[in-house]
Amino acid sequence: MKPTLQTVADAVGVSRSTVSNAYSRPDQLSPQLRETILEAAARLGYTGPHPAARSLRKGQVGAIGVLFSAELSYAFTDPYAVQFLRGLAETAERHNTGLLLIPLLSDGEAAAQAVQNAVVDGFCAYCVPAWHASYDAALARNLPMVIAEWHANADPGTRVVGIDDMAAARTAARHLTALGHRRIAVIAHWIGPVQHSGPITLARPEDAPHHVTRERLIGYRDAFAEVGVDWSEVTTISSIHNSREEGAAVAAHLLDRAPRPTAILAAADLLALGVLDALETRGLQAGRDISVVGFDDIPEAAAARLTTIRQPALDKGRIAGELLLDAERAERQVVLPTELMVRASTGPNNEAGRS
Amino acid sequence: MKPTLQTVADAVGVSRSTVSNAYSRPDQLSPQLRETILEAAARLGYTGPHPAARSLRKGQVGAIGVLFSAELSYAFTDPYAVQFLRGLAETAERHNTGLLLIPLLSDGEAAAQAVQNAVVDGFCAYCVPAWHASYDAALARNLPMVIAEWHANADPGTRVVGIDDMAAARTAARHLTALGHRRIAVIAHWIGPVQHSGPITLARPEDAPHHVTRERLIGYRDAFAEVGVDWSEVTTISSIHNSREEGAAVAAHLLDRAPRPTAILAAADLLALGVLDALETRGLQAGRDISVVGFDDIPEAAAARLTTIRQPALDKGRIAGELLLDAERAERQVVLPTELMVRASTGPNNEAGRS
């Protein structure tokens, strides 16, 4: 039988309250009594107040739940996600708060369960599509919740930290159109209603199921429209995972058939880096033969000389934490700036002058 | 007033047990009654069973606590740590279990508190020195606990997953001595009793305070002894953080004064990469002018052509999780294999023939 607070109280011959105070409010009892109690506790093998019981009573836990769209292990795979988490961790640390990473299994039921049972004071949803079971489950908990990377559809009450994905994407696309590119292909994660790897037709970007992808596609589309390129002329490629490997794999659909696009827009750096890999494999040079633009500006992007959109991942995480934990912080919605980083992977459309 | 299970029970006119069953054991009551109950719950704004209360009653949480030696944000900075966590996350995910990252503040008191209050079913300690307050606090909780990266001092009862750091280090050092190097310097994290950045004298490797560093230093020392190089002749450099930047910084102590060592052993890849950076800055070529060996084989190591010791970080994390969560898994201690990866950063001692 595991010893409880009561066990110790009985052994010392005091009440439960006193033992409780010995742990949580040392100033409420004489030092020597406290000493006696702690000693008895050690002797009896009492390990201190039971956290669940204490949380129940106090109505406070000291942890926030973190929700991801993908498998938990993804959080540690994508450099962008890692940066975000790092920022979040920094804030949590300052508030002496733990981070409960909640697995979002493909099984929606189980995922919702996990959220339902999470012993936390609040949630931070990151990349979780609005229609995902665990998103609803988290909302249903009716706890403070902050959403990262989701701007458009959030009502004024919810806490949001994000960027203007649409505008940033437009900037990325305009960079290409300004360089004279017109035959531009788009690669993005999860474009269509079902998970699919390869070319896909999406009548309207507005129909993309993943909110982040949707915003970015709309931005691309609008920039194309400005130079008279209709969305229906754009080849769109969907990927299932957000990985360099799949980026390289799906790039084949664009590079191994004529006419090749003169430029490729990837809605994430990891995909863009994959495209660069695919180019290298084929002896093509990015920026000269084909221009490539990414999104995120993960650390690897600079080394690969990838033109991309920089967004402050670390700050995003940091601020997400503050929106949840800083009582001071009154505002509920924060939009962070983005910046086009022009590097060697883009250049003028050389085809223009030719044949 | 927040609605509770009781509220719903009263509204529907059933007992608490029945409402509880509606949530946790749907098969225990008629579908229509369940329907009625869920409906009433929704109407009343009841968000489902309170996790803390449920954990208290069930004596089970569905989360394991993860302890680090450094700041929480470090977990997302060191590629090796990221790999480990990823493996751990994979296992946790499979068991539908969350990961509670516990901040280990520099303030030992607060750190111990955080561990004490963590609502978890077990702990995974990673890189936590045995004398750290939170290590004791975790032990005191008397929950299942697995220790990663700690082999020597663990008694047979504790669950451990690790590598033979000493033997691996010896292999690394022998690689250099076999190449003819005799004037070898060592860079490691936290060599002396206090945090310090720069040259430091450590009479015996056994006195290093951090267990992992200690094991590796002993391995180096033993390999040196085999060729008649005494530990007292070895220049040892301590770093405070485990970072590439600091690796480059402390390398200056070795490179900017004569006689330079002909080879450098770094007890972590991040430090070794920093050393390579420092070499490049000075126009020196690794493997020709100076040989460098790391430890860990993080992904960046291969790209930098760094000779190093590979240890299976991902597997380590995965197995740590299994030791905690797989009832099947009977064994308590797992030692993983390591491998010397010879790359371009090491070469024969050219000085031997010269001068």
Place this chain on the structure above:
DNA sequence: TTGAAAGCGATACCAT
């Protein structure tokens, strides 16, 4: 400074 009593919100077991 210390103790008694009243919950916090739920689940398990045994009846019915």
Place this chain on the structure above:
DNA sequence: ATGGTATCGCTTTCAA
């Protein structure tokens, strides 16, 4: 299939 009752382990008034 449903209800009653005891209990999980602690904190928090409030009174002594």
